[in-house]
Amino acid sequence: MPRDTATSDLQSLSDDALLLLYAHGDAEAARILTGRHLGRIYGFAARLLADRAEAEDVAQEAMLRMWRVAPKWRAGEAQLSTWLYRVTVNLCTDRQRSAHRHRAEALEDVAEPVDESANTEAELMRRERVDALQAALATLPDRQRQAVVLRHIEGLSNPEIAAVLEVGVEAVESLTARGKRALTVALAGQKAALGL
Amino acid sequence: MTEDDLESLFATARTPAVQAPAALTARVLADADARMRPAAPAPQQASPSRPGLWASLGAVFGGGGALAGMVTATLAGFWIGFAQPGDLGAMSAVLSGSAAEIDMMPGIDALLDETP
Secondary structure, eight states, rough: OOHHHHHHHHSSOOOOHHHHHHHHOOOHHHHHHHHHHHHHHHHHHHHHHHHHHHHHHHHHHHHHHHHHHHOOTTTTSSSHHHHHHHHHHHHHHHHHHHTTTOOGGGGGGGGOOOTTOOOOOHHHHHHHHHHHHHHHHHTSOHHHHHHHHHTTOOOOOOHHHHHHHHHOHHHHHHHHHHHHHHHHHHHHHGTTTOOO | OOHHHHHHHHHHHHHSOOOOOOOHHHHHHHHHTTTOOOOOOOOOOOOOOOOHHHHHHHHHTSHHHHEEEEHOOOOOOOHHHSSOOTTHHHHHHHTTTTTSOOOOOOHHHHHHHHOO
C-alpha cells in the first residue's frame, strides 16, 4: 500500500485506535497523534504558565506520559484530549507550586505565536489584546485561570472541564464565573486602549 | 469592560491556533520512537501439514467415533467366523436322523449312581 494512502487511512482513525497502533509499533500513528494534540496542549500550558520554555517542557512531558500509557490505554473509558488536558493541568500546577513563580513577571514570555511578517496595525492590536488578556489571566488564582482558559479559549464544555479538573460541574461554573468577574475588573481601565 | 468585550478578547486569543515549535515536535516524536515497541513481525504462514492416517480415515468415514465402531464390528465378525460352536455337529446329526439318540444331560448318570 502506498505510504500516502496509508497515512490518509490512519488520519480517519480515532485517538483510541491510533494509540493501539502506536502500542504495536506504528510510528505513523505517533506522528498523527502528535499533530492532533501537541499544539493544543502546548498552547494551553503556555497560557497557564505564561512561559514558553516551561510550556514546551510540560507539553513534552504530557506527550511522553501518553506514549507510556499507550499499551495500557482502555479504549472508550476516557477521551484522550481530556486525559491530556488533565495531565497538563497537573504538570503546570506542580511547576507553579515548586517554583513559587511570580507569573506577572513573565508576561513577555507568553506563548503568542510571533509572525514577523504580519506587522500590520491590525496585527499589532491583536497582539496587544492577547497580551492584555494574558496579563489579566495571570492575576487569577490557579483554578480560576485553568477553568476560564478551558471554557473560553480551549472551548471545552463544563462537564469536560469538570473531568479535567476533577471537580463537580457546579464548582466549574463557580470558578469560571468568579474568574470572568475578576478579569472584567482587571481589564476595566484598558477598554479604550484595546479598541473595545 | 462588558462581558461582550471580554468575549471579544477570548475570541482574539482563540485564533490563530497555537502551533507547536518544530523543535518541540521533533523532541516529542523522538520520545515516541524511543518508547515504541518494535513492530511485531508478521506471523509466518504455517505450512499446511499433511493430516495423519487416522485423521484422514476418520474424515472419510465420518469421524473418529464412526471409525471406531466400524473396527469393532469387523473384529466381532472375524471372531464369530473363526470360533465354531462345539456341539453344532451333534445337533446336525440328530436333526438329519443319522444319530440313534442324543444325550441331553451327559453328566446325570454319575449323579444318580448311589453306590458309595
